[in-house]
Amino acid sequence: MKNKGQFLVLFIALFTFSVGISQNKFDETFKTTWKSFEHINFKFEGKEASLTLPKKPSPGNPWVWRARFPDYHAEIDSTLLAKGFHIAYINTNNQFGSPKAVTVWNDFYKYLTTTYKLQAKVALHGHSRGGLFIYNWAKENAEKVACIYADAVVCDFKSWPAGYGISEGSKKDWEVLKAEYGFKNDEEAKAYKNNPIDNLDVLAKARVPILHTVSLKDGVVPPEENSLKLINNYIRLGGTATVSACSSGIQRSNGHHYEIDDPDMVVDFIIHHSTKNGPLNSSNYHQMRSGLQNSQIQFQRHKKGRVAFLGGSITYNRGWRDSVCNYLKNKFPETEFEFIAAGIPSMGTTPGAFRLERDVLSKGKIDLLFEEAAVNDATNGNTATQQIRGMEGIVRHSRKANPLVDIVMMHFVDPDIMQDYRAGKEPEVIKNHNKVAEHYSIPTINLAQEVTERIDHGEFTWKDDFKNLHPSPFGQGIYAHSMIQFLDNAFIGQLDNDDKLTAHNLPIPLDEFSYENGILLDVKDIKLKKGWKIDPSWNPHDGKGTRANYVNVPMLISETPGRTINLTFEGNTVGIAVAAGQDAGIIEYRLDKGVWQKQNLFLKWSKSLHIPWYFTLASGLNNKKHQLEIRITDEKDPQSLGHACRIRYVYINQ
Structure with a gap:
């Protein structure tokens, strides 16, 4: 049961995050490569963790979460990475899937699905004592599990490390496990009723598919006391479960370490159940x-x-x-x-x-x-x-x-x-x-x-x-x-006592002419000229559509070619908000006695709707007083029925 997958951690940088997880829960991160894939190593809540990234992620960012011995049967990982899966791992080695370990896993799941936008449903992969981790977490989080793959896993700690059955167990690990779970003695530990073989109904109800591989010669974690017992319990509850006995390859460590007869079967199982048209995780977006x-x-x-x-x-x-x-x-x-x-x-x-x-x-x-x-x-x-x-x-x-x-x-x-x-x-x-x-x-x-x-x-x-x-x-x-x-x-995190309202930083603008001081000028304040009028409650009464706040409201109107109106304003942007209906005309406008420019007020929606529209006539101006002149031309759009200019507001950026 030696750990064959320790990670070297270099202390380079300190990172913090705040998505429902308190500060200082992960730090000291560095990147390497694993079989040409980017491999991120870091500390999470003081524990070694890693995430291996595919070169081209599959839609939705599916992933596999390894429990214990992350380098064991790594051919599965490399194949899945090539097919767009992420591979995650956190080292909770000597916690044996205890409630405290499950709490760490809960936090790690939140971190990966929010920071890296990994899929909401994860494929769990456990080996040996890793079975305690994947099943104890899965039973608490059944809706987050796409599928479970396990090889030679511990499904009942009374078998290993306790050694109360065929397995010789491990006295040292048994003492560590009892202390981790808080058992006072062997009798209390033996009476525990939440091993992986227990309480599987929540997984069956969630229709979580399960695949185990075993060696029938495994004397360390005998399948009779572990995988076969769990699979039978699960099937009796109506769950979908398969077990494959591996025998064609070399077997070591009293049958506990073996070659998988058909790694492609495992890969296909994980891909099918992780990507079979289940909903993508909205958090990815x-x-x-x-x-x-x-x-x-x-x-x-x-x-x-x-x-x-x-x-x-x-x-x-x-x-x-x-x-x-x-x-x-x-x-x-x-x-x-x-x-x-x-x-x-x-x-x-x-x-x-x-x-x-x-x-x-x-x-x-x-x-x-x-x-x-x-x-x-x-x-x-x-x-x-x-x-x-x-x-x-x-x-x-x-x-x-x-x-x-x-x-x-x-x-x-x-x-x-x-x-x-x-x-x-x-x-x-x-x-x-x-x-x-x-x-x-x-x-x-x-x-x-x-x-x-x-x-x-x-x-x-x-x-x-x-x-x-x-x-x-x-x-x-x-x-x-x-x-x-x-x-x-x-809103996932609890507020700490020292959390307080904090003003947001207001950096230098991306664009110095952004409309950060925009206002609307009521047309009732504009001085009228001949040929212009204000209808205090304009309504077209022509059977065409109107929009709220652009009907039965004051409207500055002219329908006569050649009529002009002037406006003095102070700011760097000016425009008109109009009701552009079926008779919308073409205007000319100029600023500070400059060159006249044309603006067609008829839009592709105007035939059926007096559509509200904002026409920005000038921006990027010096922020000083300017004079705007508008006049109705004798031209009109070929589809328009008239020359109307109906202004709801003049808008400026001061």
Whole structure:
């Protein structure tokens, strides 16, 4: 029973992490290679640990967790690595699968599935006393187990190391085991009823498949007292289990060490049960970054929370947003919540940045903000510069209003984004939003990539299940499930007494012209000129669609070619928010008596909808007073019925 897999640990760097695990639980990490694969060695909670990475991970990041003797039968590991599996190991050698060892394993699982985004369900591989580890952990975490493979494993410590049956046992190891479990004497240990052979019903209920290999000549861990007994118990409970007796190869150590007759059988078993269209782990698509500790403190200790949702139609519609609200109320039942629904269809980051003050910040101090704009920023044709300026403007404006506010950035899916992922490239809009998220250490939930890969993984279809970029109820459920898993991981740790609200850092902007001081100017304050009027409650009454806040509201209107209007403002950006319907015209505009430029207000949606649209007319200006002139041209789009310019707001970045 000698340990044949000790790892050399070099003391190079100290790392800490905070995903539900206290600081100083892992450190001293260094990288090597194992059979050409990257091999990371580190200390976790003071114990030697390692993770070997495939060169090309399989979808969902499937993995195998080795218990004890990690180099034994390593041909299985090398084959699985080549097929995209990760291989993990933690050295809890002399703890014999005790409750204290299971606690370490619980923490290690959380660390690997959050930090490395490994699949939620893991394949367990144990050898010899490793059986005590894999089964004791599996019975406590049945829903997290894809399958169990074990060779020559201890399934009852009364056999080994106690030696109360055929096995001679190990007196030294028996004394260590009793001390580790806290048994006062042999009688108490013999009466213990939670060996691997016991209480297997939880695994059978979870339909965890099991494969054991044994040598019938094994005199150290006799299969009659261990594997065969466990397999029979499991089958009687309705579980799926197989045992293979190995006899063709060389056997050593009284039959305890043997060659596996068919290693490919083992590999195929693990691959089949780890990748057979089970759901991918949503955590693979989450970046926790600075996390949500301020929100947790606010909700848990101060018992009040104001949560805002800013975005387009996917945020405006009912579904995932309701699920997140219900989750927060159930998670923090003593907290008084206020939820602000600030989604408006068709709106991306530029509108979000300029309407943030009106729609969100005016409601009071925001504790948690959910922001989405990937679909509309891409669909609306915003440039990379606009995408960054808009998203960065939302972040900076929110954190200048409340430095404690936590922000979650979400990337929703549409067919064009899916096409980019399938072509092996990150969609430009998500890349740009992620630049902002990374710069400000903001958590992200990449639902676009998750939906794409889960469809490609065979879990559901776009046509029949998800159906549209405005998700079906099924699709809303996919979104909600991922977000709730993200929130579970964010709120997983207990607050320490010295945890306190901490202001988020506000670094130098990525773009000096980001829309961080965006405001909307009410058109009622604009001085009218001939040919322009303000309709105090505009409604087209033409049977075409309208949007909230762009109908039955004040609207600055001109429909006459040649009519002009002037506006003096102070700032570095200016634009107009219009209702662009079936009669939208073409305007000319100029700044500070400069060159006239044209802007067609008719959009591809205008035939059927008076669509709200933000046209940025100038940005990157010197932050001083400027004069904007707008006039109606006598031209019109071939599809338009008129020359109308209907302005709901003028927006500026001060």
